Amino acid sequence: MKSVADLRVNAVERKGDKAVLLRLAASAELRSECRPGQFVQVRVDGAKDTFLRRPISIHHVDEERGEIWLLVQMVGEGTRQLGCLKEGDTLNLVMPLGNGFSDVETLRQKAGGKEPRPLLVGGGVGVAPLYYYGAWLKRRGIEPTFLLGARSKTLLLQLEEFEALGRVCVTTEDGSYGERGFVTQHSVLAGERFTSIHVCGPGPMMKAVARYAKTEGIACEVSLENMMACGLGACLCCVEKTVKGNVCVCTEGPVFDINELTWQI
Amino acid sequence: MADLTTNIGALRLKNPVMTASGTFGYGIEFSDFVRLEDIGGIIVKGTTLHPRQGNDYPRMAETAGGMLNCVGLQNKGVDYFCEKIYPEVCGIGTNVIVNVSGSSPEDYAECAARIGALERIPAIELNISCPNVKDGGMAFGVTCEGAASVVKAVRKAYNKTLIVKLSPNVTDIVSIAKAVEAEGADAVSLINTLMGTAIDIEKRRRMLSIGTGGLSGPCVKPVALRMVWQVAHAVDIPVVGLGGISTTEDAVEFLMAGACAVEIGTANFIDPAVTVKVAKGLDAWLDAHSCKSVGEIIGVAE
Structure with a gap:
């Protein structure tokens, strides 16, 4: 089941020049919902030109520490703002979203x-x-x-x-x-x-x-990481051309078998 | 507990909060986040007589306080809706309203007639204001004659509550509202998105696949509110207000401007539970202001 959750930031670890690892405290119930390859939609507070949530893939679910990890590349205002988070801050997520990799x-x-x-x-x-x-x-x-x-x-x-x-x-x-x-x-x-x-x-x-x-x-x-708005299959913005026509990457993907795509390869 | 019920013509809503077409799927997509029956009405995504693939990607660009989209009415057509979606949504426990679009008055009328045959769809919202399709859509909504021609054709084919969604991309929205009222529309809803564009300065080209898109989100609210106020003071049919609503206070403003109900759109992308929060917030706001019913604040703003 998908939900909106406020997660505590347990740690922010800088990774190289342009990335941060966010370690977020998450309940066992939330953790159990996450499949590899799925993503979350992060609300970015305090960035004036960032209106939409940011889709970020689930980097890890750490059962020992009770955490969900996000690895964020700081490319624009929104993701840079996420890099400014501090331990103890709260991050609002819609999660988990998308289909995930093969079982x-x-x-x-x-x-x-x-x-x-x-x-x-x-x-x-x-x-x-x-x-x-x-x-x-x-x-x-x-x-x-x-x-x-x-x-x-x-x-x-x-x-x-x-x-x-x-x-x-x-x-x-x-x-x-x-x-x-x-x-x-x-x-x-x-x-x-x-x-x-x-x-x-x-x-x-x-x-x-x-x-x-x-x-x-x-x-x-x-x-795939097409630009998204809702992340829930409602707005139809993140579509990818497939053999079945235009489909939402956020719900039908983000993981696609290459035979479903219309890539010229 | 204030009385939140409101009417759009013959259509009764348990509360004045509805979802804007194209922002809430068929409702089912949001059932993990809200009790759908707690929403006054769910206006599902734009439906056309024949399936449409929509425009190419990219279809979206973020802007300050909002976003542009050029989805272009991607949908699987009215037959798919009737066969596959209707059975899923007809038991939701609130008003499910279908947004209908087309490329000729005949198209609109036939699509409306098919929806009209569905017992548990009490109303349609006629989209004569989509800025993202070449054929039809907004082309009808920007002239009085065009708007009137579609409403006239649909009115003959559809006898339940007919709401007509107006485009803000016009010189005088009041004259369009009057034209659709004269052809028998039961209500108008406004505004659809404002046409805009955005440029990728590194690539030196426009960001959206068709160049332009419709602007929505909090940034359009003052424009929407002004138009709702103008139209509500000029027509005798009910007005449904939308455009940038994301809080209870936003909804109160639209009601005071003269809307009998509101639609929440883009805000669903930021908070998928916003509709029910605003409905509950309205109840609390009315209580806090000693209002016994939502009707007490509709159109009170001078």
Whole structure:
């Protein structure tokens, strides 16, 4: 069930130059509603030109600490205001929203009877939902492999946390960490066979990965971040063209199988 | 507990708060947040005779105190509504009103007739004011002749409560209101969105896919309120007020300007429970001001 909730900010951790991690206290009931790949709509108070809520993906649900984590890239006035939050402040969320990544049963189907070997590919702040997905899969006995890309090492978000969770492959465009180049050029793609690919990041990156997956015949889903107003399927602003026509990313997505989309790949 | 009931012609509302078309889906989308039966009326999204895909993305741009949209009446058509949506919404326990749009007077009339056959839809809101479609929509709502031609055709085909939604993108909204009144409209609702645009200065181009969109949100409230006051003082049929309402006090202003009911639109995006909060807030406001009924404040502003 979706709800509007006021959550206490337990901690605000700066992540590099342009991102913050918000750790929010959340009840067990709220936490239990959250599936990996879903998002929340955050009300931004105190920013004069920010009228709408901001859709932010769920970065993690921490059961030990009783928290929901949001990783926020500060790109405009609204998200910069979120970066100014302090411990003890309250944040108003509408949550949880959207469909989320494939569940275990779907991963098994995609693996065609074999043990699922999902590859989680993230670029920039797009790594955010993959952390919770990876942790969630691991608790269910599925070992995820992460493939993370950024322009340079300082822009790799939550790298240590990902490395604590599982195997991490990295590319940077300037070669300052991991392999030099784009995620689609990483050697792991040439050397190993995955049963499904799950992507969140900039549009061109997602399209490149989708093209790879399509060529290799690997099931692939992508998490889109079209601009949204309501987040509830009412305003019809965030639509994506699909084989079924225009559909709302906020309710039919944000995660789509690439075969549902009309991308020219 | 003040008496919150109000009437739009023959249509009785348990309270004066309704939802604006296109901002509340079919109501069902908001059932986790509010008891839908606590809303005075739910005006569901714009419905046309044939399915429409709407405009391309991007359809939205945020502005100070509001937003622009150019959705372009995306909907699955009246048959889909009758077969799939109506069974879901007819038992909601409040007035469900269908917003009807079209590209010719005949279109409007046929769509209205189909909705008219649905027993538990007591009213329609005729949208002659959508700024985001090329064919029809606002084209009818910006001249007295155009507005009159649609209302005349629909009036013949539809005998329940007919509310006509007016465009603010006109020189004289009062003359349009009078023209639709003369053709038998039971009520008018105003305002639809104000046409505007926004520019991405880095890309040096307009942000919306069709260039322009309709402005809504708190930033339009003073314009809406002025128009509601003018129209309410010029016509004899009921006026439904909307445009930027997000608080109880906003609703009180529209009622005092002469609206017998209000619609809440864009504010639903910020607080999905705002409708019921405003309805409860009205009750408290009337009590605090020793008013026994909402009727006591309708049109009192000089």
